[in-house]
Amino acid sequence: MTAPTLIVTRPRPQCAAWLARLAALGVDARALPLIEILPARDPGPVRAAWCALAAVDLAVFVSPNAVEHFFSHADGAWPEHTLAACVGPGSAQALAEQGVPLANIVQPATDAASLDSEHLWEQLSPRRDWAGARVLLLRGDGGREWLAERLAEAGACVEAVTVYHRTGPRFDAAERALLDDVLARPQAHVWLFSSAEAVGHLQGRLLTGQRAIATHARIAEAARAAGFAPVVLARPDPEAVTQALKAV
8 A cells, every 4th residue: 555645734944854854754745835934024123123132031933934034134143141942843953053052942841742832831930030031922923822921920021023924825836736636635645734724724625534644732623623534643843743644
């Protein structure tokens, strides 16, 4: 029996690296980005946030996209006292590639049950007294409100900065043909979702028989509600996804 093709729905800038790592693991995968990432409509606040970084105690990056678009305005080295927090290994790798010292990067424990705000807070909460700390929340159109609330409750001053903008998918001809093929032959494909928003962009499509892997329980719930079945959970790294694909 031929193994199904994995459909990677991550934003376009992240797809190439994922496809390369999956190919090295022997997984046949294709990219079908369901979210497009654009620069912030107003770059002024992003530039101002970078200029003020030396006075910031913690910068929270919601995704690799946040890292890319914040550092596109970089003007100097990362301050040695400023922590950089994220929830996934992709964001942590992106931060390291931008020159953030590994000792400054805070993320959920390697054995955390899931990679989310709750498990990131488990690492941040005991790190220091957050009363009076200045925190930047670097994100797209919203995100990580729960974490921002916990930091504010602990006494931190949290400033949210929109560093990129998300839109719906903009398929080229080849991607439209791929989508038609996936919808027509569900047993030959498995979707990989790293965002509930991405699932939402398939609303209105006939999803009967479509199978999926989701990288968080909330994303899995959205996929099941949209009609995907079965939906298998996996951590957001190619090795875990490869194992989940076998389970599907």
